[in-house]
Amino acid sequence: MGALTRREVGAHGERVAEAHLVAAGAEVLDRNWRCRWGELDLVVRDGDALVGVEVRTRRTTAAGTPLESVTPLKVARLRRLLGLWCADHPARARAGRLRLDVVGVLLDAGGRASVQHVRGVEGA
Template structure:
């Protein structure tokens, strides 16, 4: 499994986890010229932008440690771009937050070790 496939697999696991919590996944991999938002969900009336990080070892740190200041700033710019997009104009809610989901897999890249969900991560 290459890096991109690993990321997509982690996003699938995160989406399933969030749906089990009652979230509605409304957009996957929303893209614009600035980049990509992994998942956009509704948690009741709140629009939730979700960054997913997947790791198979801690050699380069935990998924949480991979979310640096540069990525956080980029996510805030992506959220602003989303609010200006045609997709957003069809939604009625104005409340939003940014969540983070860390996915750790075993070295076999299939066995789930843990999923950690942080609401309102930054």
């Protein structure tokens, strides 16, 4: 992946995660939804669940795996953001379970990605 910036690495990881989720049958409802309190990387529908997805991308595990970077504070913020997304999109949010997932993307030197998907994150 050479000299990509941190932002470019993150955007690449989000594309990889989205492709992974779509291949698993999820429908993407929103990408990079922002409000004054933060951002949801992806919002998807997975069966009857509305899912807020946090994507964490790393080029190395020197500072830990992508999944290890999700703290309890981050999970609490994501839970709040998913509720705000639902309030902002009532027609698209429709009744169903709410869930938080984390997708970790680890890129090797050649840019190949390995993906870990954790469904139903309660706290980190």
